[in-house]
Amino acid sequence: MKQLTLKLLLVIGGITLMNIGCKKDDKVDNSIKGITLAKSTATLKVGESTTLTYTIFPENAANKNVTWSTSDETVATVDNKGVVTAVKPGSAVITVTTEDGGEKATCSATVTRSDAVNVSGNVDGTWAKYSVINVTGHIKVPAGKTLTIEEGVEVNVSTGGQDANNTKIEWIVDGSLYIKGTPANPVLISVPAAERTTANTFKRLWGGIIGSTTCPEMLIDNAIIEYTGAITTATSPSVTAGLFKAGGGEGMVAFNTNNPKGKYVIQHTTFRSTGEDAIYVQGGSCIFTNNTFYAVGEAGGEAINVKAGCKVDAAYNLMYSANTNAFKLSNSGSSPTRAEAQINAYNNTIVATGWRRDPNGPKGGSIWAEKGALVNVYNNLVINAMFRAKAPKWQQNATDGPDLNSKIDYNYYAAGPQTSNIPQHIANGTASGYDGFKPGVKDAVYGAHDISGTGPGDKDPMFVSFPFVTNGLLDFTFDTAWDFHLKAGSPALTGAKTDITPYFSSTGVTVNGTTYKSPAASAFFGAFGAN
Template structure:
């Protein structure tokens, strides 16, 4: 499989929460110094807490941990640079473990950067997994990731990895997502950020209440994985995100691991734009949204562009079966599936043989819950591709297996775009975001999920 480089400097136009303006850009440029002054440089390993002050460069030489009961605040413009040689004889990828609380407070002009040395930010390292990722353990009570860039993660979990020692991941079987959560009582705000260049998932939620909004995901997953992967023990609003070329799905929503203590996964996923999902995955698994194992997943007003398949719900013949089935109370509908005219350069003739997005949307897939899922959705056909009319993205020109996010792309739509009409515009209580009214309080600040917009996708007209 041929991969292209991902040089995502992307001046991304994002919707924001709270006091931020609607068109507040995320600026992923790494020029984060303050006023021409030389930044302070520190080298750290082991336990960390307190405050990393604005515009500091933090060189991480070994595993770091925010201890239980302690907090670390990272101010705007801080660069956290992880060594890529690993720790010890096994070269264990460096992990950032959060047993306490983490408050990452970047700004649009000065985002916080989690990365590797500048000379290592290159094509051949896109999926190299140069460091472990941020792991919020089952004692992490709060985490705020706002206006941050997290990249070059996905190191393999091996013997000696903190996540293996702590029983979160399995040595030899797992790779680190960019962000992991594991506390069913935790509160997590992940907003206005860029999560890119990772071997594994962008965000892997195994527990907690979460708002995941207005982020950009790109190049998530080398041979599997999703942009956002949710398991049992989670209640989450996922809204206003751009998910470009996830290996398998933009959204994998599962109640896997459900028990008396780890409750059913509950997700409201709305107004997201998912592009080029599923084409880089071996075989036919995935393609934009995958809901399974009795997750209560409401997925609506999303815009899927050039994805391999429509939303899937395996074993819908066994509704509400926590081992397999589709939750019959879920609403996966009022989505917009747009296709370009280009053919994929990877086609599995021995399986579906799907080579075009419009063909995958209309393929008789065993996991399409026809007549229930997407009963009112807009679905492209060969003769009506449903061009969303983006301001600047060629739906007919970007290769289906491409994952290089270009700076000039603009996913606002033009006046008269078909995505501006026909979306869900009701007031059904079951489709109300979990944290839109009362919000979710982290570090004394209350954050509210974006309101549902009667449009398909993350952006309307400029």
């Protein structure tokens, strides 16, 4: 009986253990324990795509849904299938995350520029975002054609001579040119990277952008243009086309126009390291706003030079160390087809201009108006320049001087205690900025509402970070950390003229289907106001 009872207990125990074992099998754990990507790094060129694949653990996981994300969609995007597309040069981290458990895996994506494209001769179409264009010979946008340059493009112009005359490369625009950079990704028009040196600042390594008599419109928005100003030769395209002096020998400019009926807008662009003028216009309706100029001109040269056939609004520009003037405004070259030059130059910040002029004698130093041009010059902040605004025969006759209806007033002048040791400056009594601002200077214009320092250091405009009293007068090196906004309490924050009507504040200038309007004048002097 005892043996039977023991057997029965063993059977019951076995059945119980079997039941327990069956219950455990019914609760199999198939939740996600991890995820990995097939590759942890990826290198792509702009515009390329790659698909990332992943593995989930365990294989029999019940919920295998995932989401994808990128740390910087401006560099690389990713869709819900793991397709990564390169947008612009840079780095981004691509992350895949499981819906169940939030397990993650990452891939570091590096985006590089596309392979460089070599161009010469006729060019049109589109130079796509972030591409590299090597200009190996003279280029031309043909009449009736359009070239669009998108954000982040890098244009490298070869510096070698193109013929037996050692003619440097020029860029002629018979058609339309649209340069469309952004603040974060400007278009760079330069020379090969190894040649972008301080020693080459005024070496005139290539010509410039020349709009011909047939060029209907150009836009330059958020660009950097540098190392221009090559000396022309008898075989320069601009010379053979009759756009520059026959026979050559003239310094090219960074940007030029020749069509009185053309429309031209330049904004948010930097011109630097040019052997001659930065902007030299001989025709067209023009808006030039919010640009920066420095290291302009080797032995002469202006930031903005306006001739007959032009109507121009130029405002909120920063002009530092132009060789001769920030503005040269002249009606020279007028004809029945090239009407009187008309210019509004207002709310510009002009610093340390005029000092590097060649030994032929001082000519201007900030703003120079002459030969029948109709000028309205207001609200400019002129600091440490060689002279205040000048106009020969001011209000006497329009043969030598500007149009008698011109106005130069409401401008602010101040200079620190710095002096020049150039013998010519000492002999002419112009060794300090204040020498060029004080009463009695030849050809200087004294507006009834001007604000002018009465001695070195007086009327300090109180820039946020520019060394007003120590910056070298002949120094052309620009510090990008300088901030030309005005501190609270600056005497330049009030007193400017606001009832100014720019030429294109209402109608605007329409380029490539977009209408650009000139900004209103501000109650402060200069381009920046309070920070």
